[in-house]
Amino acid sequence: MSNIAIWNGTSTFTTGSTPFGFYDSDSAFSADADKVALWCAQRLGFPLVEVELQSGSFYAAFEEAVTTYGNEVYQWKVRENYLNLEGSLTGSNLNNKVITPNLGSIVRISETYASEAGAGGETTWYTGSFTMVNGVQDYDLEAAVSASGYTGSIELKELFYRAPPAIVRYFDPYAGTGTGIQSLLESFGFGQMSPGINFMLMPIYFDVQKIQAIQLNDSIRKAAFSFDIHNNKVRIFPIPTNIATGYNDKMYFHYIKVDERNNPVVDSRTNLITNVSNVPYVNPVYVQINSIGRQWIRQYALATVKEILAYIRGKYSTVPIPGAEVTLNQQDLLTDARAEKIALLEQLRAMLDQTSRKTQLEQQSSEADFIQKQLANVPLPIYFF
Numbered sequence: 001m002s003n004i005a006i007w008n009g010t011s012t013f014t015t016g017s018t019p020f021g022f023y024d025s026d027s028a029f030s031a032d033a034d035k036v037a038l039w040c041a042q043r044l045g046f047p048l049v050e051v052e053l054q055s056g057s058f059y060a061a062f063e064e065a066v067t068t069y070g071n072e073v074y075q076w077k078v079r080e081n082y083l084n085l086e087g088s089l090t091g092s093n094l095n096n097k098v099i100t101p102n103l104g105s106i107v108r109i110s111e112t113y114a115s116e117a118g119a120g121g122e123t124t125w126y127t128g129s130f131t132m133v134n135g136v137q138d139y140d141l142e143a144a145v146s147a148s149g150y151t152g153s154i155e156l157k158e159l160f161y162r163a164p165p166a167i168v169r170y171f172d173p174y175a176g177t178g179t180g181i182q183s184l185l186e187s188f189g190f191g192q193m194s195p196g197i198n199f200m201l202m203p204i205y206f207d208v209q210k211i212q213a214i215q216l217n218d219s220i221r222k223a224a225f226s227f228d229i230h231n232n233k234v235r236i237f238p239i240p241t242n243i244a245t246g247y248n249d250k251m252y253f254h255y256i257k258v259d260e261r262n263n264p265v266v267d268s269r270t271n272l273i274t275n276v277s278n279v280p281y282v283n284p285v286y287v288q289i290n291s292i293g294r295q296w297i298r299q300y301a302l303a304t305v306k307e308i309l310a311y312i313r314g315k316y317s318t319v320p321i322p323g324a325e326v327t328l329n330q331q332d333l334l335t336d337a338r339a340e341k342i343a344l345l346e347q348l349r350a351m352l353d354q355t356s357r358k359t360q361l362e363q364q365s366s367e368a369d370f371i372q373k374q375l376a377n378v379p380l381p382i383y384f385f
Contacts, residue, residue, distance in 0.1 A: 004054075009047055011037055011055035018056075018063040028287035029066070036062045036298055040305045052312050053305065061304035065297040070284035072345065076352040078279050085273050090280050096288070101357075108266065115261065118157060118254075123261045125157060129252045130234075137239045141232040141253060150257065156232055158254040166214040300344050307337035 013033035015024040023029035037058035041051050074095070078085070081099040087108065108122075115121025130144040145154050228235045234251075243249050273279055289297070310333035353359065 006050060006052050007037075007041060007046075007054050007058070009038070009041065011058070013055075013059065017059045019060050020063060020067075022063060022283050023066060023286045026286045029062075032286075032294070033059055033062055036301055039298065040302045043302055044305070044309065051309065053309060057308050058301075058305060061301045061308065062297070064304055065301035066286055066289075067283060068300060069289070069293060069297050069348070072348050073284070073352065074281035075276075076349070076356075077281065078276050080356055082276065082279070085279055087267065088273050090271050090273055090278050092280060093282055094280050095282060095284065115256075122266045123256050125254045125256055127252060128255055129250045132236070132240045132243050132249050132251055134241055134243050135239060137236055139234045139236070139251075141234060141255065145255065153258040154232060154255040155258055155261070156229060156253060156255050159227060159229065159234065160252040160254075166211040166218070296344060296348060300341065303337045303340035303344065306333045306340070310334035310337060 011034050013030050015021070015030075017033070018024055034055075037055055040058055040061070041053075044051050077094075077099070081101075083105045084099055084102050085094075086105055088104075111121040112123075113121075115123035118125070126145075128141065128145050128148070130139045130141065132139070141156055142154055226237045228237070236251075310330050313328040313333065314330035316328065
């Protein structure tokens with residue numbers, strides 16, 4: 001194997017010099033690549049000692065440092081905003097977008113309760129019916145639904161058996177008794193109009209008593225119809241009689257399909273944010289990274305270069321020279337590189353946590369409390385009139 005020349009202290013960055021080429025077209029990255037290479041080499045002792053690397057090793061470490069910085073920043077952004085991002089479209093790049101908190105995910109959760117309460121939600125309510133038969137008291141709702149082609153489990157939500165409210169049989173309270181002539185007007189379609197018998201406005205308790213009288217009359221003098229439901233089986237009380245076929249012989253109900261209610265997937269589109277892996281953050285634009293971030297990147301690149309150099313020097317623990325041998329510092333480099341990487345990552349994560357929405361709100365609240373305490377010590381003026 002021929003000898004491979006090591007880095008001689010000069011290099012010229014060109015497109016394609018990095019393994020992935022994420023930032024090769026970025027003018028700021030291209031301008032800094034050779035500077036970072038020289039800085040890392042000098043931190044390792046060059047030119048007093050040789051650094052057994054090539055320019056490509058420095059460029060690779062620089063690219064890795066920028067990518068690691070972007071990953072840490074955007075992972076934090078995902079953690080900070082995932083509840084607000086889940087369910088939105090994946091089509092747009094979020095790198096430089098302001099994410100505003102919203103109630104979308106909370107509303108999706110609450111819609112499950114709305115479905116159960118019959119106030120909306122994602123679960124569809126279907127309408128079914130069964131035909132009542134004279135002398136038959138029990139009816140199977142699942143059998144009624146299966147007749148329409150659905151054979152899965154259902155859950156009854158509402159049975160449409162309600163007596164008309166008493167107020168609809170009260171007619172016009174301005175008509176005095178609400179009976180008699182008003183009934184005649186109702187037959188001609190004039191029930192919504194005052195018959196003009198008198199113009200006395202009755203007190204509200206009169207209307208309430210009248211409605212109660214109608215309800216009591218119905219419960220005593222008329223048959224009390226009711227029903228009982230167990231396991232989607234309906235029992236009607238009393239046993240139906242005198243039901244004319246085709247006339248008022250059906251009873252309707254609302255139900256849901258259990259498999260639809262239990263299905264957790266409410267949106268099957270493939271272009272939605274569903275997990276942290278498809279949140280649309282991409283590699284950072286190096287030219288947009290400020291000086292604080294670039295210094296972190298340079299330090300991480302140096303730690304990576306140390307790690308690469310340690311692996312190279314670890315191939316031989318000693319190198320023979322005339323009359324002696326040289327012991328290489330592979331273990332020191334590797335230990336320093338790993339410790340520096342861990343420290344840099346912890347420093348960056350701590351800084352990101354300090355800028356989280358929760359921490360910033362707590363800090364603003366604390367500042368407001370301190371300001372109030374300071375203002376409390378300011379003497380209040382006394383005005384004389």
